[in-house]
Every structure is written in C-alpha cells, then in structure tokens.
Amino acid sequence: MQPVYHRSLILSLCVILLTACGGESAGPAAPAATAPTPIAQTFKWKMVTTWPPNFPIFQEGVERFANELREMSGGRLDIQVFAGGELVPALQSFDAVSQGTVQMGHGAAYYWAGKIPAAQFFTAVPFGMNAQGMNAWFYGGGGNELWAELYEPYGLVPLPMGNTGVQMGGWFNKKIESVSDLQGLKMRIPGLGGKVLAKAGGTPVLLAGGEIYTALERGTIDATEWVGPYHDERLGLYRAAKYYYYPGWHEPGTALELIINAEAWASLPADLQLMVKTAARGTSLWMFAEFESQNLKALETLKNQYNVEVLRFPPDVLQEMKRLARETLDEEAAKNEQFNEVYQAYQTFRANNDAWNAISESAYADALAQ
Amino acid sequence: MQPVYHRSLILSLCVILLTACGGESAGPAAPAATAPTPIAQTFKWKMVTTWPPNFPIFQEGVERFANELREMSGGRLDIQVFAGGELVPALQSFDAVSQGTVQMGHGAAYYWAGKIPAAQFFTAVPFGMNAQGMNAWFYGGGGNELWAELYEPYGLVPLPMGNTGVQMGGWFNKKIESVSDLQGLKMRIPGLGGKVLAKAGGTPVLLAGGEIYTALERGTIDATEWVGPYHDERLGLYRAAKYYYYPGWHEPGTALELIINAEAWASLPADLQLMVKTAARGTSLWMFAEFESQNLKALETLKNQYNVEVLRFPPDVLQEMKRLARETLDEEAAKNEQFNEVYQAYQTFRANNDAWNAISESAYADALAQ
Numbered sequence: 001m002q003p004v005y006h007r008s009l010i011l012s013l014c015v016i017l018l019t020a021c022g023g024e025s026a027g028p029a030a031p032a033a034t035a036p037t038p039i040a041q042t043f044k045w046k047m048v049t050t051w052p053p054n055f056p057i058f059q060e061g062v063e064r065f066a067n068e069l070r071e072m073s074g075g076r077l078d079i080q081v082f083a084g085g086e087l088v089p090a091l092q093s094f095d096a097v098s099q100g101t102v103q104m105g106h107g108a109a110y111y112w113a114g115k116i117p118a119a120q121f122f123t124a125v126p127f128g129m130n131a132q133g134m135n136a137w138f139y140g141g142g143g144n145e146l147w148a149e150l151y152e153p154y155g156l157v158p159l160p161m162g163n164t165g166v167q168m169g170g171w172f173n174k175k176i177e178s179v180s181d182l183q184g185l186k187m188r189i190p191g192l193g194g195k196v197l198a199k200a201g202g203t204p205v206l207l208a209g210g211e212i213y214t215a216l217e218r219g220t221i222d223a224t225e226w227v228g229p230y231h232d233e234r235l236g237l238y239r240a241a242k243y244y245y246y247p248g249w250h251e252p253g254t255a256l257e258l259i260i261n262a263e264a265w266a267s268l269p270a271d272l273q274l275m276v277k278t279a280a281r282g283t284s285l286w287m288f289a290e291f292e293s294q295n296l297k298a299l300e301t302l303k304n305q306y307n308v309e310v311l312r313f314p315p316d317v318l319q320e321m322k323r324l325a326r327e328t329l330d331e332e333a334a335k336n337e338q339f340n341e342v343y344q345a346y347q348t349f350r351a352n353n354d355a356w357n358a359i360s361e362s363a364y365a366d367a368l369a370q
Numbered sequence: 371m372q373p374v375y376h377r378s379l380i381l382s383l384c385v386i387l388l389t390a391c392g393g394e395s396a397g398p399a400a401p402a403a404t405a406p407t408p409i410a411q412t413f414k415w416k417m418v419t420t421w422p423p424n425f426p427i428f429q430e431g432v433e434r435f436a437n438e439l440r441e442m443s444g445g446r447l448d449i450q451v452f453a454g455g456e457l458v459p460a461l462q463s464f465d466a467v468s469q470g471t472v473q474m475g476h477g478a479a480y481y482w483a484g485k486i487p488a489a490q491f492f493t494a495v496p497f498g499m500n501a502q503g504m505n506a507w508f509y510g511g512g513g514n515e516l517w518a519e520l521y522e523p524y525g526l527v528p529l530p531m532g533n534t535g536v537q538m539g540g541w542f543n544k545k546i547e548s549v550s551d552l553q554g555l556k557m558r559i560p561g562l563g564g565k566v567l568a569k570a571g572g573t574p575v576l577l578a579g580g581e582i583y584t585a586l587e588r589g590t591i592d593a594t595e596w597v598g599p600y601h602d603e604r605l606g607l608y609r610a611a612k613y614y615y616y617p618g619w620h621e622p623g624t625a626l627e628l629i630i631n632a633e634a635w636a637s638l639p640a641d642l643q644l645m646v647k648t649a650a651r652g653t654s655l656w657m658f659a660e661f662e663s664q665n666l667k668a669l670e671t672l673k674n675q676y677n678v679e680v681l682r683f684p685p686d687v688l689q690e691m692k693r694l695a696r697e698t699l700d701e702e703a704a705k706n707e708q709f710n711e712v713y714q715a716y717q718t719f720r721a722n723n724d725a726w727n728a729i730s731e732s733a734y735a736d737a738l739a740q
Binding site (some may be wrong): 068071072073074127130131132133135136137138139140141165166168228229246247248249252270271274275277278279280281282284285286288289290292293294295296297299300310312313315318319322352353354355356357358359360361362363364365367368369370 | 438441443502503505507508538599617640641644648649652658659660662666667670680722723728729730731732734735737739740
C-alpha cells in the first residue's frame with residue numbers, strides 16, 4: 001500500500017528544502033555550513049579605464065581582473081569593462097566613478113594632478129621610488145592609508161593595481177651629450193617630468209598616445225617618452241627617432257590604480273570586497289611580471305632587428321635632472337599643503353627604503369655587474 | 371477537497387528542488403542567475419608548512435592566504451594550516467602533500483634538492499635572478515610551466531607564493547677582507563650556497579633555525595646566514611656576531627612555493643581553483659612588500675640601536691664567489707640531466723633579463739646613487 005500525503009505537507013517540505021538551499025527565488029545564495037551566509041544579490045557593475053581598447057598589459061590586465069572576479073564570484077560580481085572613450089572620455093573616468101555613473105575605474109593617479117596635486121606620489125615622481133619601493137610603501141609603509149584619505153572627499157576608494165617598472169627615458173632624434181643639448185628640446189613628456197625638463201631649458205609638449213608617432217616623425221617634436229620597449233615597439237617609435245635613452249628618471253616605477261565608488265563599495269558584501277582586494281593584488285603582480293617579460297623580449301627585437309641605438313643618459317645630465325626634480329617637488333610642496341604632507345610621508349619612508357635598497361637590490365646588481 | 375499525492379511524486383519534487391539548489395545535502399551552493407552553478411561541496415583541507423609556528427611573514431602569509439580563501443569562498447574552501455612539526459615534520463611536507471595525507475603545503479622548492487636537484491632553480495641559486503626576475507620568469511617566461519612538469523611525477527601542482535627579496539650575506543665573527551678569510555670558515559649555509567663556500571675553502575654546516583643562535587654564540591660556527599634584517603633581528607643574531615655582511619649572493623631573490631596535491635586540485639571546481647591561483651598571486655605580492663617594509667625598519671634598528679657593523683663583501687670576494695657559483699652549477703648540470711635542462715632554460719631567460727635589468731632597474735639605481 002502506498003501512503004498518501006497532503007498538499008500542506010508538501011509545501012512545508014518545499015519551504016524546508018528551499019531554506020536549506022539558501023534561497024529566495026531572486027537569486028539563491030550559498031550558506032556553507034561553516035560560514036556566514038553571503039548576500040544573494042548580483043552586482044552588475046561598469047568599469048571605465050584611461051587606456052585605449054586592447055592596450056596590451058594595461059587594458060588587458062583590467063579585462064583579466066574583471067574575468068577573475070566574475071568567475072570567482074560565480075557571476076555575483078559581473079563587471080563590464082570599457083576602454084577610454086567607449087563610455088566616457090579617458091580623462092573623465094575619475095569623475096564618472098566619483099559621481100557613481102559607473103562603479104569602478106582603472107588608470108594612473110597622476111592624471112588627476114589638476115584636481116589633486118598630491119595624487120602624483122601614488123603613480124610616480126621624477127627620481128622617486130621604483131616598483132619594489134612603491135609596493136612596500138603601499139602595503140607596509142602607510143601609503144595605501146594615505147591614498148584612501150586623499151580620495152575620501154571624492155567618494156572614491158583607491159587600490160594599487162599594476163606597475164610598469166622603470167620606464168625608458170625616451171626616443172630622441174639627436175644625441176644628448178650634455179645638459180645644454182636639452183636647451184630648446186621639444187619633448188612629449190607630461191606632468192612633473194615635463195616641469196623638470198622645462199627647468200633644464202626644454203619645452204614639454206602634451207600629446208595623446210595616438211598623436212605621438214606622427215609628431216615625432218614630422219619633427220613637430222624632437223623627442224618623446226612613452227612606456228618601455230614593448231609598448232614603444234608597438235607604437236613604431238623606432239621608425240621615427242634613432243636614439244633610445246635610458247633610464248626613465250621621470251617615471252621610475254609607475255603604479256597604476258583601481259578606483260571604486262565608495263557607496264558602491266560599501267554595498268558589496270564582505271566576501272566580494274575581499275575578492276576585489278585579492279584580485280587587485282594578484283593583477284598587480286601579473287602586470288608587473290608581464291611588463292618585465294615582454295620588455296626584455298622587445299628590447300632584443302629593437303636592438304637586433306631594428307638596429308636601435310640604446311644609450312645611457314650621461315651622468316652629468318642625470319645629476320642635473322635629479323637636482324631639478326628635487327627643486328620641482330619642493331616648489332610644488334610650497335604651493336599646496338596637501339602635496340607637502342604626502343611629500344613628507346613619502347620622503348620619510350623613502351629614506352629608509354633607499355638605505356635598505358643600497359645594501360640589498362643595488363648592492364646585488366653591482367655584484368652581478370662586476 | 372484536498373488533492374492527495376503519492377510518495378513518488380514528492381520524491382521527484384525533492385530531486386528537482388535539490389537539483390535547482392545545486393546540492394548534495396553535504397553543502398548547499400549558490401547558483402547566481404547569470405553564472406554556471408558552482409559545485410556545492412565544501413572542501414575541508416589540511417595544509418602543512420616548513421615554517422615554525424608564528425614565523426613572521428612566512429607562516430603569517432600562509433595563514434592570511436587560508437583566511438582569504440575561506441572568506442572569499444563563503445567557507446566552501448576551508449583550509450586548516452599547520453606549521454612545521456605540528457602535523458608532520460617540516461621537511462616531510464613534500465611527501466605528505468604528494469601522498470595526499472594533506473592537500474596543500476608551503477615551503478621552498480630547494481628543500482627538495484635531494485629528490486629533485488632541479489627544484490633549486492625555483493627558489494634561488496647563487497648569483498641567480500632577483501625577485502623581479504623570478505616573477506617575470508614564472509609568469510611570463512615559461513618558469514611556471516617548467517616547474518609544473520618537474521612536480522607532475524610526484525602528483526603535485528606547484529605555484530609561486532612569496533619572495534624574500536635579496537637576503538643578507540650573513541653574520542660573521544670576523545671581518546672578511548679577502549678570499550683567504552673564507553679558508554676554514556665554519557658557516558651555517560645550506561644548499562648550493564654551501565657548495566660554493568666549500569669550493570672557496572670554507573666548511574658549510576647544516577643547522578635548523580632553532581640551533582643557529584647558540585652555535586654562533588658558543589663559537590661552534592664562525593658565521594651564519596639567515597634571512598634579512600627583520601628575521602635576523604628577531605633571532606637575536608646581533609648578540610652573537612659583530613659583522614653583518616651584504617649582499618646575499620647565495621639567495622638573491624628567494625621564491626617560496628605553494629604545493630597542491632594533484633588529485634585534490636582536480637577535484638576543486640573551477641571557481642575555487644581560480645580563487646587559489648589569485649590568492650597565491652596576491653599573497654606573493656603581500657609577502658614581498660612586507661619583507662621590504664619590515665626589513666628597512668629592522669635595518670635601522672640594527673644599525674642605530676644595536677650598533678651592528680653593516681659591511682659589504684669586498685669586490686674580489688664577490689667575484690670569486692660568482693666564478694665558483696658558475697662552476698658549481700655547471701658541475702651539478704653535468705651530474706643530472708633534469709637539472710641541466712632547467713639550468714639551460716633559466717640561463718636563456720636570464721640573459722635577456724640581465725640585459726633589460728641593466729638598462730632599467732640597475733641603471734636607475736646607479737642614477738639615484740650618483
């Protein structure tokens with residue numbers, strides 16, 4: 001004989017089962033036996049960057065980051081990424097994230113120097129710290145906390161995400177043999193690096209990435225900096241100028257930034273916040289490793305296939321630029337109190353970092369070179 | 371009238387409901403509306419390390435890693451971490467993970483040199499690549515793939531997780547002014563570094579961390595290497611020897627490893643595998659940044675508070691050790707074909723890496739020092 005059951009009993013059973021599997025019908029969640037119940041909501045976010053579409057490593061790394069978050073969260077954090085200009089112009093991404101038009105952005109803090117001069121310390125400053133020093137400052141030296149304070153009034157949460165390493169000094173259509181060769185030199189070099197060049201008698205020119213090649217090729221400018229061998233090769237700069245100088249004193253370890261709208265951030269459950277932080281750190285490592293491994297291959301190609309002359313800036317040029325860089329930072333600090341505060345914190349950390357670096361990485365590099 | 375239902379219908383309903391919530395009763399899961407259904411199982415794993423309990427940065431970083439995974443996965447990947455000796459002796463962790471006694475381990479690949487001589491390239495070799503170079507090799511130069519091949523016969527999946535940066539050269543109870551001062555020197559220095567010292571006429575001694583201080587203080591050994599200022603200060607080595615030498619030519623960028631039992635790895639759903647990979651990269655960045663920021667503080671303390679004499683190995687000593695290091699690696703390669711294969715791959719990548727480093731990080735460090 002088969003027992004029979006009433007509808008009410010079945011409904012009860014359904015309720016028990018649905019409760020056990022965590023679910024409202026809107027979006028069932030996963031309460032593991034050992035953990036607090038994650039919030040079931042799905043977050044469909046938009047993210048804008050300052051990079052051209054398909055820009056290798058930069059935009060590529062951001063796409064990887066979004067994919068990782070989508071997969072790790074089982075689709076609960078679903079971020080659609082837009083390159084510069086696809087949704088808002090590249091340099092309006094700060095405002096778009098600040099105003100909540102979109103929830104996330106990726107770029108470089110020095111792009112916002114007009115609004116927040118002190119932001120430049122969180123990307124790179126001339127003769128500043130390299131990537132290793134920047135990461136130590138961010139994670140263990142109070143850098144991230146200072147950065148968060150700086151962006152708090154704009155409703156933004158910043159996190160480091162990527163670093164180019166030491167950039168190249170740039171492409172020149174004449175040799176730089178002394179400081180006097182910089183007199184009257186028209187060079188595409190933005191930000192503080194440009195101010196240092198101006199002090200040395202040069203003329204800094206602002207040009208977007210897409211305009212550089214033609215300007216250099218036609219002689220509208222005499223020189224340009226861009227990124228490093230990998231990106232410079234792709235822009236074809238070796239066809240427009242003959243001499244490729246190092247090191248990139250103006251950007252010795254350019255950190256990239258993730259910015260998150262503070263309200264959107266607060267709305268994320270703790271597990272998704274942690275995924276974002278972890279993925280940002282993971283992406284930082286990946287980007288930096290990728291810059292290194294691609295740059296070393298591209299350097300070979302530039303030298304051996306395109307016969308580029310790779311030259312070191314003469315010591316007296318570097319010494320003079322270093323002196324002028326210090327002067328520039330001091331002047332900026334005198335003009336803006338917030339800049340000065342971050343400058344002091346940066347310099348304090350940096351003095352100890354230099355002392356440690358001198359007996360670790362630098363001393364080892366010397367031992368290898370001997 | 372109330373309709374009645376048969377047991378078979380109820381069972382069908384239960385199956386449908388349970389299927390919809392992704393679940394075996396063991397651990398219900400969260401199918402987000404937009405994503406593939408993650409597997410509902412909860413993974414309770416054990417992880418053993420080669421580190422002492424509470425060993426700063428090393429063990430600390432592993433605990434952070436396990437906590438991140440637990441939180442990100444909502445408890446679905448729940449890893450209990452054991453320090454060396456708590457579950458198995460530190461140096462049996464490779465076997466424990468290989469045999470599936472536990473699912474994960476953390477340590478350094480050169481601990482397994484007796485079994486797999488080539489594993490040493492995935493930690494550090496004398497006068498080898500620094501942390502930046504190692505990461506570029508791992509992620510962009512085929513290093514990780516080579517490492518995976520090497521561990522495959524042992525049923526292990528390796529991933530890089532952490533790097534100490536350039537270590538210190540060690541503590542000496544006499545000054546090292548020429549190569550002849552190494553004659554007869556009894557120094558605690560393991561692995562390939564020890565072999566290089568032996569070639570220079572010294573006597574490498576093997577001692578566990580806990581035995582070093584007493585041996586040095588009592589004069590059983592004349593010198594020891596350990597890690598860097600932060601860990602060396604905590605071990606009190608400045609009380610047992612007067613001279614602190616740099617750079618750590620024997621370990622110029624010591625990479626740490628995560629090992630995962632291959633069967634356990636294959637049983638993880640894709641989202642949890644990705645969390646492990648992402649968290650390992652994130653932990654790598656955190657550990658390296660933490661070593662840097664703690665070392666620079668500890669260096670200050672050692673110099674200013676404990677009046678430690680921080681000295682550079684003389685150039686001729688470093689040159690001789692470099693020559694002997696090359697000789698040592700060549701000899702090991704002649705003895706073991708697998709070592710030779712990895713050595714060739716490492717050297718090929720490294721040649722390009724050195725060329726790039728010379729015009730980027732090294733050239734910039736020179737410019738700063740001028």
